[in-house]
Amino acid sequence: GQNIDQPTEMTATEGAIVQINCTYQTSGFNGLFWYQQHAGEAPTFLSYNVLDGLEEKGRFSSFLSRSKGYSYLLLKELQMKDSASYLCAVRVPAGGSYIPTFGRGTSLIVHP
Amino acid sequence: NAGVTQTPKFRVLKTGQSMTLLCAQDMNHEYMYWYRQDPGMGLRLIHYSVGEGTTAKGEVPDGYNVSRLKKQNFLLGLESAAPSQTSVYFCASSYSGLAAEQYFGPGTRLTVT
Numbered sequence: 001g002q003n004i005d006q007p008t009e010m011t012a013t014e015g016a017i018v019q020i021n022c023t024y025q026t027s028g029f030n031g032l033f034w035y036q037q038h039a040g041e042a043p044t045f046l047s048y049n050v051l052d053g054l055e056e057k058g059r060f061s062s063f064l065s066r067s068k069g070y071s072y073l074l075l076k077e078l079q080m081k082d083s084a085s086y087l088c089a090v091r092v093p094a095g096g097s098y099i100p101t102f103g104r105g106t107s108l109i110v111h112p
Numbered sequence: 113n114a115g116v117t118q119t120p121k122f123r124v125l126k127t128g129q130s131m132t133l134l135c136a137q138d139m140n141h142e143y144m145y146w147y148r149q150d151p152g153m154g155l156r157l158i159h160y161s162v163g164e165g166t167t168a169k170g171e172v173p174d175g176y177n178v179s180r181l182k183k184q185n186f187l188l189g190l191e192s193a194a195p196s197q198t199s200v201y202f203c204a205s206s207y208s209g210l211a212a213e214q215y216f217g218p219g220t221r222l223t224v225t
C-alpha cells in the first residue's frame with residue numbers, strides 16, 4: 001500500500017516562516033506535489049518536485065529527498081490568507097499509468 | 113475557458129436513491145479523476161480514466177460507477193446511496209499521467225440521509 005504522512009495541524013504567526021513536512025513510503029515514485037486548499041474550496045496547485053533539491057516560487061519553496069522519502073513545503077513571510085490546508089501527494093504507478101495519491105493534509109492556522 | 117466544472121454543487125439524497133454527478137473539462141485533458149474528501153481523511157481516489165472510453169478503480173471504488181463516453185465528460189454514479197457516501201466529491205483532470213498538475217472542479221457536497 002501507499003503511506004503518506006503529514007502533521008495534522010500547525011500554527012504560526014503572521015510574518016514568520018513555517019515548514020510543513022511530508023514523508024512517504026510508496027510502491028514507486030514519479031513526482032511529489034503540494035496543493036493548497038482553503039476551507040470550502042477546491043485544491044489549487046502549488047509545486048511539483050521530481051528530482052532531489054529545492055524548488056522556489058515566490059514565498060513558497062518545496063524540497064525533495066527521494067532517498068529519504070521526504071519533502072517539505074516552506075512558506076515565508078506568512079500572511080493571514082495562508083491559513084489553509086496543505087496537501088502532499090505522491091504520483092505512483094498504477095495499471096500502466098501514474099496516479100497521484102494524497103496524504104491527509106496539514107491544516108495551517110496563521111494568527112496575528 | 114471554464115476549466116473543470118461540476119454539476120450539481122449540492123444535493124441531498126435519501127438512502128437507496130440514485131444519482132449521477134457530472135464533471136466536464138474544456139482543456140482537452142486525457143486523464144480525469146473522481147475523489148471524495150471527508151474530514152481528516154484527505155482526498156481519496158474513487159475512480160479514474162486515462163482516456164475516452166476507459167475507466168479504472170481507485171482506492172475506494174465500492175458503491176460507485178463511472179463512465180467516460182466523451183473525452184470532456186466524466187460521470188460518477190451512485191446506484192443506491194448510503195449515509196457512508198455523505199462527502200464532498202471533487203473531480204479533477206490532467207493533461208497526461210505525467211503532467212505536473214491536476215486541475216480541480218469546485219466540488220459537490222452530497223448528503224445522504
